[in-house]
Amino acid sequence: MALLLFAGAAQAVPTFREVRANWRSADIVVVDRHGETVARVRDDFRARRGDWVTLTDTSPALRTAIVLSEDKRFYAHSGVDWQGVAAAAWANLWNTRTRGASTLTMQLAGLLDEDLRAGRGRSIGQKVEQAVSAASLERGWSKDQILEAYLNLVPFRGELVGLSAMSQTLFGKVPSGLDARESAVAVALVRAPNASAAQVSKRACGILRDMGQPRECEGLDGFTALVLVKSASAQTGPQARNANLASHLARAVIAQARESGKPVPPRITSTLDAGLQRVAVTSLDRHLRELAGRNVEDGAVVVIDNASGDVLAYVGSSGILSAASQVDHAAALRQAGSTLKPFLYEQAIEERRLTAASLLDDRPVNLPTGGGLYIPQNYDHRYAGWVSLRAALGSSLNVPAVRTLVMVTPHRFHQRLVALGLPLTQSGDYYGYSLALGSADVSLLSLTNAYRSFANQGAYAPSRMTLNAAVPSKQNVMMPAATFVIGDVLSDRHARARTFGLDSPLTTRFWTAVKTGTSKDMRDNWCVGWSERYTVGVWVGNASGASMHDVSGVSGAAPVWHEVMEALHQRTPSRAPAMPSGVERVALTFDDELEPARQEVFLSGTGMRRVSVGTTEQGNTMPAIASPADGTIFALDPDIPPAAQRIWFHADGLTGQTARAVSWRMDGKPLGKGGQVAWLPWPGRHRVQLVDAAGKVVHEIGIEVRGAGVRETAAPRKTPAGPVRQ
Incomplete structure (x- = not known):
């Protein structure tokens, strides 16, 4: 026994x-x-x-x-x-x-x-x-x-x-x-x-x-x-301490593993670089401590390898400085501010509506919308008058960006942002013209990865956080030639001198292209940019959404961005990208010394050697339909006699001479001439065209008018009113 x-x-x-x-x-x-x-x-x-x-x-x-x-x-x-x-x-x-x-x-x-x-x-x-x-x-x-x-x-x-x-x-x-x-x-x-x-x-x-x-x-x-x-x-x-070095990314990769339906392994190899992660954590902590007294306690940093999409650093919180340290601010949705402007200008250049030398009017403008007038203002409430696209983007001027969105339209710009992986939950019409100034909510991770597309000549691919995951395939979203122009502008410290000066944290000793952004009431502050090999994004603000005190893009997020970029390139060079096919560099001058002469980059076929207000060297105008926006739906007001209702069309980018030369067409038939015309609306879908002096269609939009039953009234109103816009 x-x-x-x-x-x-x-x-x-x-x-x-x-x-x-x-x-x-x-x-x-x-x-x-x-x-x-x-x-x-x-x-x-x-x-x-x-x-x-x-x-x-x-x-x-x-x-x-x-x-x-x-x-x-x-x-x-x-x-x-x-x-x-x-x-x-x-x-x-x-x-x-x-x-x-x-x-x-x-x-x-x-x-x-x-x-x-x-x-x-x-x-x-x-x-x-x-x-x-x-x-x-x-x-x-x-x-x-x-x-x-x-x-x-x-x-x-x-x-x-x-x-x-x-x-x-x-x-x-x-x-x-x-x-x-x-x-x-x-x-x-x-x-x-x-x-x-x-x-x-x-x-x-x-x-x-x-x-x-x-x-x-x-x-x-x-x-x-x-x-x-x-x-x-x-x-x-x-x-x-190591267990908390990348806790937010750890939760993200574990969540991804669980979503796959497979058992979560006890050990996951991420794409992070622990040394770089420590640099980002230390820099964010030190800088937020320096901002003590300005009501800013939260921040996040993301670093992505341009070629592979590997997330090399992912700091989701400022840790003990934060009252909400468990919140992953790299994944949280925040207003993008001016960080969306490079995508807007790239689309305008790609569609050949603008060039880097095109002059944009930086003066107050009132844009009619369905909810009233939209009146964009610059950050410092000052206006520069006529400025080139290069200066407008480099110095982050708001009014020129809104005028550009009028040309591109919120609908098409929204489609482009979604194609670049930004999680916009509403339609372009919902955001309206404010989309040019970053009224949409985005995450730092998605925004940084979208900027990575500039470094990859317009090709977009999702980022990845685990090494065993397949490298996502890329798809072409932006034109390589147009992304090169935007990179050339955002790497030009002279272009941003008007707002940021020549010596700021945005300037590095090696080639980088960078953009800052600040949301309404200083709630969110961003700095996102790329080098030859890396894209770095930084956000600072407050988890509660409280406003910061006197913290701008160059004083809030930019110093952290600068330190992380410097750490990345201690031994790694960053060279300016080679000029792709479809781009030419031209010696350019401005009439009336609006801006200094320079070597400017253009899409092939759009170059010019001299620029004056509203004209190119050949004297061709560059008008666009300012309002209504493409895709606008109008409904006839049943309380107003149809014959008393009008829709007004406004053109932008005109001088006195060109305003008299342009004309309008409605569904292929002449409608009127000049900078603005009125039209008696008729139910149905319509195409509106703006035609230059040579008879060339320079801008076209689509609108829809929906009919309504006409209510009998004792007498027609004496004062005409416009149709209701939805």
């Missing part, structure tokens, strides 16, 4: 390799592209377990303490300490308290098999089976393997299981760094995990005396009390 019991127990004992392979941390560990831990996310809440710790990575003091406390003859017996058994039996005979006869190997057998675990009410048969399992372990395992497995499986206190979780939580150290006093306290918990601080201290002092270090007992009561009040979540050690 004993032999059968022995054989069954021996067969049930696993190998050391199996035990180690089956070990699972309570956390999902996220590592960077080089294998360094950057985040740990709790996944199993039954117990807190850390990584498996090898015996060579365990403090010698702790190894000594555990053997002296739990099994002094560990290296001499073969699983069962028969000398200890005899001593325990003799003590029980005389009713004397003793340590007992359970060896480390027998305790390990209990940890591997719950049926053998120490506790009250065990039968003689269970005790014998535990002894047999221990003997079997001793035959198949080395002493070091037994001790290593024991230290990784033994409970210490509360939910803490294993050496790693205990060491990190109670002492803020990796296990190799535990000293004699810490080791004694830890080992004292093995015997009585839930004992009071006084009891643990008393037992730890006894262990220290056995170790030959009685002086360490001085002040041990207070030290033990402080150790035991630390909660299981109060991690302060090196591994704990």
